[in-house]
Amino acid sequence: xxxxxxxxxxxxxxxxxxxxxxxxxxxxxxxxxxxxxxxxxxxxxxxxxxxxxxxxxxxxxxxxxxxxxxxxxxxxxxxxxxxxxxxxxxxxxxxxxxxxxxxxxxxxxxxxxxxxxxxxxxxxxxxxxxxxxxxxxxxxxxxxxxxxxxxxxxxxxxxxxxxxxxxxxxxxxxxxxxxxxxxxxxxxxxxxxxxxxxxxxxxxxxxxxxxxxxxxxxxxxxxxxxxxxxxxxxxxxxxxxxxxxxxxxxxxxxxxxxxxxxxxxxxxxxxxxxxxxxxxxxxxxxxxxxxxxxxxxxxxxxxxxxxxxxxxxxxxxxxxxxxxxxxxxxxxxxxxxxxx
Amino acid sequence: xxxxxxxxxxxxxxxxxxxxxxxxxxxxxxxxxxxxxxxxxxxxxxxxxxxxxxxxxxxxxxxxxxxxxxxxxxxxxxxxxxxxxxxxxxxxxxxxxxxxxxxxxxxxxxxxxxxxxxxxxxxxxxxxxxxxxxxxxxxxxxxxxxxxxxxxxxxxxxxxxxxxxxxxxxxxxxxxxxxxxxxxxxxxxxxxxxxxxxxxxxxxxxxxxxxxxxxxxxxxxxxxxxxxxxxxxxxxxxxxxxxxxxxxxxxxxxxxxxxxxxxxxxxxxxxxxxxxxxxxxxxxxxxxxxxxxxxxxxxxxxxxxxxxxxxxxxxxxxxx
Ligand SMILES: Nc1ncnc2c1ncn2[C@@H]1O[C@H](COP(=O)(O)OP(=O)(O)O)[C@@H](O)[C@H]1O
Ligand SMILES: Nc1ncnc2c1ncn2[C@@H]1O[C@H](COP(=O)(O)OP(=O)(O)O)[C@@H](O)[C@H]1O
Ligand code: SF4
Ligand code: SF4
Ligand SMILES: [Mg+2]
Ligand SMILES: [Mg+2]
Numbered sequence: 159x160x161x162x163x164x165x166x167x168x169x170x171x172x173x174x175x176x177x178x179x180x181x182x183x184x185x186x187x188x189x190x191x192x193x194x195x196x197x198x199x200x201x202x203x204x205x206x207x208x209x210x211x212x213x214x215x216x217x218x219x220x221x222x223x224x225x226x227x228x229x230x231x232x233x234x235x236x237x238x239x240x241x242x243x244x245x246x247x248x249x250x251x252x253x254x255x256x257x258x259x260x261x262x263x264x265x266x267x268x269x270x271x272x273x274x275x276x277x278x279x280x281x282x283x284x285x286x287x288x289x290x291x292x293x294x295x296x297x298x299x300x301x302x303x304x305x306x307x308x309x310x311x312x313x314x315x316x317x318x319x320x321x322x323x324x325x326x327x328x329x330x331x332x333x334x335x336x337x338x339x340x341x342x343x344x345x346x347x348x349x350x351x352x353x354x355x356x357x358x359x360x361x362x363x364x365x366x367x368x369x370x371x372x373x374x375x376x377x378x379x380x381x382x383x384x385x386x387x388x389x390x391x392x393x394x395x396x397x398x399x400x401x402x403x404x405x406x407x408x409x410x411x412x413x414x415x416x417x418x419x420x421x422x423x424x425x426x427x428x429x430x431x432x433x434x435x436x437x438x439x440x441x442x443x444x445x446x447x448x449x450x451x452x453x454x455x456x457x458x459x460x461x462x463x464x465x466x467x468x469x470x471x472x473x474x475x476x477x478x479x480x481x482x483x484x485x486x487x488x489x490x491x492x493x494x495x496x497x498x
Numbered sequence: 499x500x501x502x503x504x505x506x507x508x509x510x511x512x513x514x515x516x517x518x519x520x521x522x523x524x525x526x527x528x529x530x531x532x533x534x535x536x537x538x539x540x541x542x543x544x545x546x547x548x549x550x551x552x553x554x555x556x557x558x559x560x561x562x563x564x565x566x567x568x569x570x571x572x573x574x575x576x577x578x579x580x581x582x583x584x585x586x587x588x589x590x591x592x593x594x595x596x597x598x599x600x601x602x603x604x605x606x607x608x609x610x611x612x613x614x615x616x617x618x619x620x621x622x623x624x625x626x627x628x629x630x631x632x633x634x635x636x637x638x639x640x641x642x643x644x645x646x647x648x649x650x651x652x653x654x655x656x657x658x659x660x661x662x663x664x665x666x667x668x669x670x671x672x673x674x675x676x677x678x679x680x681x682x683x684x685x686x687x688x689x690x691x692x693x694x695x696x697x698x699x700x701x702x703x704x705x706x707x708x709x710x711x712x713x714x715x716x717x718x719x720x721x722x723x724x725x726x727x728x729x730x731x732x733x734x735x736x737x738x739x740x741x742x743x744x745x746x747x748x749x750x751x752x753x754x755x756x757x758x759x760x761x762x763x764x765x766x767x768x769x770x771x772x773x774x775x776x777x778x779x780x781x782x783x784x785x786x787x788x789x790x791x792x793x794x795x796x797x798x799x800x801x802x803x804x805x806x807x808x809x810x811x812x813x814x815x816x817x818x
Binding site: 221222330360361362363364365366369387388389390391393394417427428429431432433434435436437439440443444446447448450 | 538544545657659687688689690691692693695696699700714715716717718719720721722723724739740741743744745754755756758759760761762763764767768769770771774
């Protein structure tokens, strides 16, 4: 399998059909104190909008706590938004009835960060993979087994017979993650959400799993949302990249364009903090913004990045929230520096 | 006083095995390397290859099920393996060499103020009074980038990055010559990690400290490395200066490890290493990497010698 190099990545506006639309999404968690009721909100996702095309792979990057998992859980229908829409193939998911949700769950697959935690310890690989098929009312046992065989071969868990009877603890981390991937794929979904799928694995296994995912994405023309904090892997994996900071989407761009021409100061910071193995790195200090991401209970007014931003514009950035500007086709950024 | 021709540490044939029901785990099996004054060596290797065990062996932190422990550890030219446990505890551990253990930020005592925790080694190992030790802790907080008023806080009031800095301050408060960092930033976010590496570089420059940095994160390791040692299945398979190693690793395992690193600033397609490392209970005879090695040939059934070449060392028949 060939992984696309950044130079060949798509930069023109996408003509493919839209599979998933996120509109003005707000997801807040209630903070409760005993006897006082709701005392505040964690604004984990705040006013997020984007479109995902059929067959497109996007990456969402950002530091822990910025709301990546919350955004994905909302897309998966596991968390209800306070406001906004999740529209999949034209159907509203955020407040759907149970029949629609059941259909929707068969259309999306979920790959978690921690493969061991994601797999029920007392189920064999066969049972783990058979369960979604039973829920999807595939009554013919022979057909179920055929589909299990097919998906296990696709994720390269072969010889299949050797793995069917195994339990999760008998597998290596990489093999466990292949089972999780097989489970996510078994109902032939249109969309896969992978939340830090390789961050718990050893470096040598990481690349193998990422290549497997990329291969599946291409051969099935899947839409794919890849969540990561590791910028060095995104170009091997996705066409567009979304940068999140403190519950906000601060930049969206095709990956090649973003690597060449990052616009948001936070994106800049992420790129310049990413090391490639090079002995010269030890000779100089890296430019890193000071401080840490803010609390999402009382985020800073104006631009949420302003307390750490070296380019902050006094009298503007700390007062008014920057809207999304579009300085180039397909390239959006929420930062006052890019006001036309 | 500090050196033997600029050399701080020399480890020779260090061995540490653990007893288990299935037989001894040969976690550290004949390790040799050296480290100069005010230099940093990174020990690279996949999980389970024995990196943390090597740190413990150097610091003589022995678990109960120790089965074999031998070799030489020269510090400033003196073999500290010859010291009694009491002498080692009094004059070496913390005083000369300290450790920031793996997941240190989660190992702080939850019910003690972090300032008191940082002061404690200075009281116990340097004989400082409580007031002197708190003053030393205050100075060290500044060096590692924690605000002074955090001295009075409890661990749960600090972010992960701040707790990791506190653990670093604790290892530095006794002003040791050598600090061993075991996966110091692997649980932290990118910007926090980069900030901490800036701090480590500054400390190395300002205090003259030497470091052993243990990690599986090859890209980040280059932020501090003067020298590199690659570990595989309990053994060091290659050592050399970072400037030689990163552009041109010699050992087949090192080459494959380097090729597996995704790069932000280059287009090369990362490769993976098929297969798994051997069991440390019954490692294969001959080269331990042979099963996964694309360059394997007949010779490799015998234990490979360590070959020296332009100041670099590699344990592989290809270079014999
Ligand atoms: N169930 C929950 N209740 C309250 N707060 C939560 C819950 N889940 C996540 N959060 C908070 O929401 C914010 C975003 O979390 P998360 O979506 O997990 O971020 P990420 O995946 O980027 O690390 C964090 O501040 C987190 O503490
Ligand atoms: N006290 C112990 N008893 C038995 N086996 C151990 C003990 N400590 C570590 N090991 C084993 O020794 C090997 C090396 O472990 P470790 O030094 O922690 O590796 P690393 O730090 O490179 O991941 C592993 O197989 C591990 O399971
Ligand atoms: S809006 Fe202002 S504070 Fe925010 S990133 Fe842009 S320049 Fe910095
Ligand atoms: S000694 Fe042989 S098997 Fe081992 S790394 Fe060298 S060439 Fe490969
Ligand atoms: Mg998450
Ligand atoms: Mg370890």
